[in-house]
Amino acid sequence: MARNTDRPNVLLLLTDQERHDLLAPDGIPAETDAIDGLAADGVRFTNAYTPISICSSARASLLSGRYPHRHGVLNNVHERDAVRADLPEDVPTFGTALREAGYENAYVGKWHVGRHKTPEDFGFDYVGGSDQHHDAHLESGLAAHQRDLGVDPDAVEPEDAIYAEFPDSRDLLGATLPIPPAATRxxxxxxxxxxxxxxxxxxxxxxxxxxxxxxxHHPYLVPEPYASMYDPEELGAWPSYAETFDGKPQVQENYRSYRGVEDLTWEDWATLRALYMGFMHHIDDQIGRILDALEEFGVADDTVVVHASDHGDFTGGHRQWNKGPFMYDDTYRIPLVVRGPGVAGRGRLCDDLVSLMDLMPTFLELADAPVPEDIDARSLWPTLRGEETDAREAVFAEYHGDEMGFHSQRMIRTERYKYVFNAPDVDELYDLDADPHELQNLVDHPDYRDVRARLRDRLAEWMRETEDPIAEFTTRHLGE
Incomplete structure (x- = not known):
C-alpha cells in the first residue's frame, strides 16, 4: 500500500520481565520464532540494559529518555510506598513529541506509569488491554472477550499451582491456566x-x-499446550543457580525469605522455569500474528519494528524470584531487536552497550522530531544505519527500593566489568570475562584494586554529572 509519507511507521512490541537470554542463540531453549525472524531481518543488540529493574521506573525512562532520579518515578506507582504516583506531564516524552510531529499514536496493554495519568496524557490513543492490578483506572475489555469465547472469567481456577509461602498467606507463582490460548490476555x-x-x-x-x-511476568499463568511444552526434567539449572551468597550483600540471602521462596526445591524451580518459557513461547506466537498482520495490511516494508522488555526476571537465577536489590544481568540485561527501513544488515549482531531509554531519541530521530537537549539517552540510529560510531564505554543503572522500602544502589557496567555500589552493605565487583554469571564478588580482591578504583571514579563522575540526589554523600565513599 502506498502511503503519503516519507517517514516510517513504528511498531513497539514490549514485554514485561523478559530475560535477555531467552533470545540469545546460546541461551535457554525457548522457541521464539517470530522474534528470531525479526532479528534475522535486522539488528539484535547483545548488550542492552535497562536503567532500573522496576516496571514503572523503567517504563518512565523509556518514555522520557531520562534516568529515574531525573524523571522522579523511583519505584512502582501502584504500591503504597510509591515516591511519585505519576510521571509529571512536564517531562518531555516521545509519545507527545511524535503526536506533535504528525504521528497517529495508539497504545495497547500494560501502562503502569501512573496511578492517575494514562497514555492519553502522553500522546497516545489508549485502545485497552491492561489489568486491574497495575492500572485500575484503565479499561481492559478482557472479561467480555473471554465471555464471547464461552469462558467465564470468574470461574477460572489455576491448576497445578506453585506458591510462595508466608506464615499467614501465600502468593501464586505459576500454574496452568485452563482456558484456550485465544482467551488469554x-x-x-x-x-x-x-x-x-x-x-x-x-x-x-x-x-x-x-x-x-x-x-x-509472574504469576506464570500459561494455557495448554504451552504449559506442557517444556519438560522440567530436561531443563538444567541456570548457571547462576550455583549462588552461595558468600561475600555478597546480606539482603540477597534475606530476600529469599522476603519473597517466600527459600523452601522451593529445584523441582519447583524447574517447573516454574518451564512455565516461564511456555509463557514466552505463547507471547511470541502472538507477536507472530501481529507481524503477519503487518504483511497482510501492506505496511510491513514501511514499518520499523522494535522488540524490547522493561527488565529481566530471575526465575531461580541466583536462587531468587522476581527482581529486587540485585543488579545482576538476570534482571538488568534485556532483549532488544530492531528491523525495518533504514536498518542496515540482516541478522547483524551489535555488541555496543546501549540502554532501553535510548529508544526515546531513536523514535524522535526517525520522525524528524526535535530531540530534547536535557535527556540522558542517545539515538541508536547511527548504529542502526551501520555507521562507525563512538561506542559507549559504560552504561549505568540505579535502584531505589520496592515494596520493602528504600535501598540505594548504583551500577556501572563496562565491556568487561561491573561495579555495584550498595549504600547499606558491601559493594560488588565482577569480572564478566572470567565470571559471566556474577558468582564471585571481587570488590576486595587485591588483583582488582586498580579496576575497582577506576570504576568507582567513573561511577562517582556519572552521579555528579546527572545530579544524582545521593551523589554528595556517595561520591565521598567512592573516592576513597
Missing part, C-alpha cells in the same frame, strides 16, 4: 493491536503503535 492484546493496525494502515500519515504484553 496476551492473545487479546494482540487482537486489539491487529484491529488497530488495520485502521492505521489506511491512514495517510505515519503511525506509532505500542503493545505492552503483561508477560512473561
Amino acid at each position: 496476551s492473545y487479546y492484546n494482540a487482537e486489539l493491536t491487529i484491529q488497530r493496525l488495520e485502521r492505521l494502515a489506511d491512514a495517510d500519515g505515519p503511525f506509532f503503535h505500542r503493545v505492552d504484553f503483561q508477560g512473561p
